[in-house]
Amino acid sequence: MAVLTRVRWWRGTILALAAVYFVGPLLAAAKFSFEESDGSYGVDNYLQVVRDVALRDALVTSLEIAALTTVVVLALMVPTIVWVRLRAPRLALTLESVTVLPIVIPPVVMAAGLASLQGKAPAWLANLLFASPLTALTPFYVILAMPFTYRALDAGVRAIDLRTLVEAARGLGASWPAVLGRVVLPNMRSAVLGAAFLTVALVLGEVVISRILLYTTFPVQIVQTGQSSAGVSVALSLASLVLTWLLLVLVSFAGGRRTGR
Amino acid sequence: MTAVRMSGVRREFGDVTALAGLDLELAPGELVALLGPSGCGKTTALRILAGFERPDAGRVELDGRDVTGVPAAKRDMGMVFQAYSLFPNMDALTNVAFGLRMRKQPAAVRRRRAAELLELVGLGAHGDRYPHQLSGGQQQRVALARALAVEPTVLLLDEPLSALDALVRHQLRGEIRRVQQALGITTLFVTHDQGEALSMADRVGVMRAGRLEQLGPPEAVYAHPATPFVAEFVGTMNRLAGELRADGRVLVLGAALVAQDAGDRPVGARVDVLLRPEAIGVDPDEAGAARVRERTFLGSVTRLVVAMPEGGEVVAEVPSPAAGADVGAPVSLRVLADRALVADPLGAAAAPRPLAAAPA
Numbered sequence: 001m002a003v004l005t006r007v008r009w010w011r012g013t014i015l016a017l018a019a020v021y022f023v024g025p026l027l028a029a030a031k032f033s034f035e036e037s038d039g040s041y042g043v044d045n046y047l048q049v050v051r052d053v054a055l056r057d058a059l060v061t062s063l064e065i066a067a068l069t070t071v072v073v074l075a076l077m078v079p080t081i082v083w084v085r086l087r088a089p090r091l092a093l094t095l096e097s098v099t100v101l102p103i104v105i106p107p108v109v110m111a112a113g114l115a116s117l118q119g120k121a122p123a124w125l126a127n128l129l130f131a132s133p134l135t136a137l138t139p140f141y142v143i144l145a146m147p148f149t150y151r152a153l154d155a156g157v158r159a160i161d162l163r164t165l166v167e168a169a170r171g172l173g174a175s176w177p178a179v180l181g182r183v184v185l186p187n188m189r190s191a192v193l194g195a196a197f198l199t200v201a202l203v204l205g206e207v208v209i210s211r212i213l214l215y216t217t218f219p220v221q222i223v224q225t226g227q228s229s230a231g232v233s234v235a236l237s238l239a240s241l242v243l244t245w246l247l248l249v250l251v252s253f254a255g256g257r258r259t260g261r
Numbered sequence: 262m263t264a265v266r267m268s269g270v271r272r273e274f275g276d277v278t279a280l281a282g283l284d285l286e287l288a289p290g291e292l293v294a295l296l297g298p299s300g301c302g303k304t305t306a307l308r309i310l311a312g313f314e315r316p317d318a319g320r321v322e323l324d325g326r327d328v329t330g331v332p333a334a335k336r337d338m339g340m341v342f343q344a345y346s347l348f349p350n351m352d353a354l355t356n357v358a359f360g361l362r363m364r365k366q367p368a369a370v371r372r373r374r375a376a377e378l379l380e381l382v383g384l385g386a387h388g389d390r391y392p393h394q395l396s397g398g399q400q401q402r403v404a405l406a407r408a409l410a411v412e413p414t415v416l417l418l419d420e421p422l423s424a425l426d427a428l429v430r431h432q433l434r435g436e437i438r439r440v441q442q443a444l445g446i447t448t449l450f451v452t453h454d455q456g457e458a459l460s461m462a463d464r465v466g467v468m469r470a471g472r473l474e475q476l477g478p479p480e481a482v483y484a485h486p487a488t489p490f491v492a493e494f495v496g497t498m499n500r501l502a503g504e505l506r507a508d509g510r511v512l513v514l515g516a517a518l519v520a521q522d523a524g525d526r527p528v529g530a531r532v533d534v535l536l537r538p539e540a541i542g543v544d545p546d547e548a549g550a551a552r553v554r555e556r557t558f559l560g561s562v563t564r565l566v567v568a569m570p571e572g573g574e575v576v577a578e579v580p581s582p583a584a585g586a587d588v589g590a591p592v593s594l595r596v597l598a599d600r601a602l603v604a605d606p607l608g609a610a611a612a613p614r615p616l617a618a619a620p621a
Contacts, residue, residue: 161344167313168346168404170333172360172411182359186350 026238033235045235055221055236061133062218066203068134069141070196073149076142077195081153082184085162099150102143111212114140118213133215141203148202149195156191160184197247204240263325264289264447265310265415270319272305279305281471282319287415290445292438293476294458297468298494303451304419306468310449311417312336323414334363339408339446343420345400347392353379353403354388360411378406381440398429405437409444416441416448422457434461455495459483467491488522489604492535499541499575503534503603511603514541519600532603538578542595543567545586549593551575553586567592 036042049055084091102110118130130136162184169183185192203217210217216224222240226233265287272280280302287293295303308314310321312333321329328336339360347356357375366374379385382402392400401421408416418437422430438461441448452458458465459479466476467490475487486492503513505528511520513534526532543553543565550570557564563584567575575594586592 160349161346164342164344164346165348167311167333168340168342168348168407169359170313171311171336171338171340172407173334173337173363174359175334175363178363183348183350187348189350 026241029234029238033231033238035231045229045231046239048229048232049236049239052225052232054216055218055225058216058218058221061216062204064134065137065141065217066200068138069145069203070199072138072142073145073199074192074195077146077149077153078185078192079180081150081157082162082166082180085157086166096150096154099146103147107144107206107208108212110140110143111209114209114213133210133217136213137210137215137217140209141199141206144206144209145199145202148198152191152195152198153188156188156194157184159191160187200247201244204244262289263287264291264323265449266320266322266325267306267310268320268322270306270309270316270321272302272309272314272316278471280309280316283471283473285466285473285476287447287449289447291463292441292448292450292461293464293466294450294452294462295466295468296452296455296458296495299453301468302471303453303468307417307419307449307451310415311338311340337411337414338417339411339413339415340417340419341401341404341408341421343423345392345397345424346404347395347400347407349392352389352391353384353395356392356403357407357410359407364411374410375406378410379403381409381443382406382436396429397425398433401425401433402436405440409440409446414447416446418448418450420452423452423454430457437461459495465495467494469494485521486535486602489535489602492602492604497538497576499536499538499577500533500604500607501536501575502571502606503532505530505532505603511601513601514594514596516596518596518598521600521602523603526603531606533606535602535604536596536598538564538576540596540598540601541575541577542597543577543579543584543586543592544595545590546593547591549591551592551594553588553590553592556584556586556588565592567594 033045034041034043036044080095084095114136118126121129128135165183165187166179169179174182205219206217207219207223211220211223218240222233222236225236263286265285267283267285270280270283270285271278283302283306285293285306295306297303305314309316312328312331312335316329319329320327323336347353348359351359354372354375357378358371361371361374376385376388379388382405384399384402384406387395387399387403390399392403395403401424404421421437422433425433434457450458450462459482462479464476465479465482467474467482469490475482475491477487482491482495486495492498501513503511503518505511505520505523505526506517507528508517509520509523510517511523511532511534513536518534520532520534523532539562552568553565554568554574555564555566557566558581559578561581562578563581565577565579565584565586567577569575577594
């Protein structure tokens, strides 16, 4: 009994410490974001976020990149993982190591590599790729997202009896696209949503590369806004944090509905 | 006219030979069961017919058309798997209609046909259930309906009952056979359960190490096994020491039986005589040297395990009213058959020993 009480006491203490550590700064930031220049409280900073055209443009750019990156990553990873599981299980380990590379190689190095390509590439290629942040950054983020999406999708594939489902569908006359689109993807919804969510979060948070390559994406713009007006920047960070949480709740809700039995 | 012909089909996995030149023909409307221990190649044969595996050598023909290189999606096969294979994201009706959808049938046709087939397998009222809302037996019924919905040329059953509990398994056996006969669909059924094979099939093929040991009607496979392996794999089989005589008969338990498969063994050779439990009579006999060791009442028959004086045991099944001997009682044994398969003794000591491969 005494042991149990002590365990509970410890648990409570650690929880409380963690809560202070995580929630404290958030509360401070929230208080700061609601402060107005004359010392009173109001929603001025948040209104400014909505009105700021540069921010809105940057957000649209980033959302476009996020959407395209997600589509490309899924289109590449899902068939690859299914193929490796069914036909080349020996390659699974290799694939796993390859997908970790983007974590091992610092983003700065990758950005430097891309910058040198920008300089040396023939004009038509440079125009095609680097004229807009969408075409310039998406290939990058696809690679950066690989470690996370691979793991999320691999876990999703492990959770279903892939071989049997694929063979059942093939035996009933389904083409490979139909197998993937109608059978495999719908049965790993939560994994796909998780991978998509991780990709979006990555794109909305990546500063280093886009800044080095001089593209104004949403996170870059937050940093810039923060340098001129701290209150707006903090309001923005809080708003995007809440948005992320909402997305997370949505994903786990959507994923849990079907798989839960 | 053959619906399916596999000729000289070979398949190797690494240095394991799964199929060593399989020849198999199925007549239209026939149910053939492939029976054998695990690793005998029966599942590989089925998967090659389905198109999920490519043979290293040999041909696969459907209705006289060579399909050896045709992918699974274009073979028009209906398959029921051992594992639950319904698509979890679709209800039962949509599952059954899936094959028709892939064949671009109009929605109305798909729904009507799927509903008919669910009715056929006795699940007409369960069309809106999702797989996780169905029991194992119901899932396999839906899987059967789904396989049949596309009107396949051949129905392939890959141990579809092995994940179910005994009661459901027995029910579904009859159900599958009824549906198969009603539709007259050519069926290849793979199982390691001899009860299933013997009770459902028109012909049973016993496989061993990638080859067919025997292919024939269930009664023939049971009563006249072609090889000692078949004899001991299908049903329970006793091995009793016997001696070959000059007239082609073999002497065992005081009876002279026609020796089958004796080959060119010399007269006087020591052989094992293979006898079914029901081919041995057990009589209470005060002078008998054998003793009843176990007695199991099975309803119409009683199974007696008899300890022989020279060592070893013999399993006999006698009609229950005639099973007078109690455990420990002295008995004498009698052979009720007039012919028996002979085999080389297993070990140096040719003492009688029963080999119960699997309880029949």
